[in-house]
Amino acid sequence: MVKRNLALATVALLIANFMGGLDATIVNTALPAIMSDLNGIRLVGWISSAFLLGTAVTTVLWGRVAENFGNKRIFQFSVALFILSSLLGGLATNMIMLIIARALMGIGAGGMVSIPFIIYADIYPNPAERARALGWVTAFYTLSTVVGPLIGGWLVDVLSWHWVFLINLPIGIISMLLLQVTYHDPVKTTAKQPFDYLGAGLLSAALIILLFASDGLAVSMTRSLVLLGIGLLVLVAFFMVEKQSNHALLPLELLKNPRVQVQNVMMFLINGFMIGYSVYAPMWAQGLLGKSATLGGLTQIASSILLLVGTRLTAHLMGNLSYKKIVFFGTLSVLISALAMTLATKTAPYWWLIVSGGFEGLGMGLAFTPMQVSLQDGVQRELISVSTTFGLLFRTLGQTFMASIFGAVLSLRTATQAAATNGKITTGMINKLSDANTAQQLPTSLLPAMRTMLFNSLHTIMLISLGLVIISFILNLVRKAPVKQPR
The missing domain is CATH 1.10.287 (Helix Hairpins)
Structure with a gap:
């Protein structure tokens, strides 16, 4: 592959990665406005979990389908599905319609996120070059998470939350067209495998x-x-x-490799905390501190910037330190973030959320790349594709199930506390509290009590998140690193 086409094909994949990161931060920023507009506190967890479920269910499937029909074709199909379902989400008028759109977006994202990693393994066979390419993946993702809160907050404050979905259309089209003219799947010498x-x-x-x-x-x-x-x-x-x-979807030889699979469990756990922070830190800022949607989104800025710093630092550290030691520093940083969120009080300052997010982003940046490279280099060549997608599946499952559980915890804790007020405070009022704009419509005398109720719910979520990170940290201490397989 000529250098020019290699660079442009990489950019095409990075644009799709940028769109995926942009979607995550923009939607999280818009959640309080969506919850208030559609009266959706009971189903708010599904906005994230439906998307993540679609991604989780199809991540491994997309990789297997691409083996028969080609990575390029299936990648473009998944991007097309993502942008069409984004249009449906932008036109949603109720929570059910929005959740269906998010599920379809997740299905498209399953291919849009997983297949590029398979293509990177193809076009960058050298591990060092691939690590640098994965660094650019994180850099583009980080860029999207930096500008995402700014764009999302501005769209919600100036236009409406519907536009956080409609913005995906032009970005996805550019990615599809650019890959079309620069990348061609290698000619397969083996027959199609039964699905x-x-x-x-x-x-x-x-x-x-x-x-x-x-x-x-x-x-x-x-x-x-x-x-x-x-x-x-x-x-x-x-x-x-x-x-x-x-012709197993998940070959048993992959599942029987404990050195590889323990990393998947770790990624499940720390990604569970990550979704807890990214979804509920903006809600914390708006509901408890009375900040605008823009400032709520800006709680993610330090996380995004230090995610990039951690990733770029990892590219240099991988030549001097063992992968396991780098992951140790990463999980330690995430642990500090989880402790900070657990220790935060109802009156904790805005900067406390930002600092906590900084440690979370730095830790994720340090931990992800070495584990992702290990998932590929620690298995036989014929298992690289399925190991890659299986690893991404575990990351997504961590976010999927924890988003659903956290949503259930928020709903249950809020409803229980509201019921104790004998109708004085309702869950509908908590819906309005989560958005700084609609919170102005609430009785001033009840705001302290409602903020206490919201804080209790968010604090429970952060306690659960801390438990996840502690387990991941311990697993990294006791695990054995994967053995690099010959190529």
């Missing part, structure tokens, strides 16, 4: 049932436990099918 439809169906069903189980915590513990049991049984059936399949 594991049964395995794909069982995995999708298990993840969907488990997500409903986590969301059901806000309604009925019994229903949640029943769904959890059913989901686990379907997951067991999935592994039994994969064990017998000659």
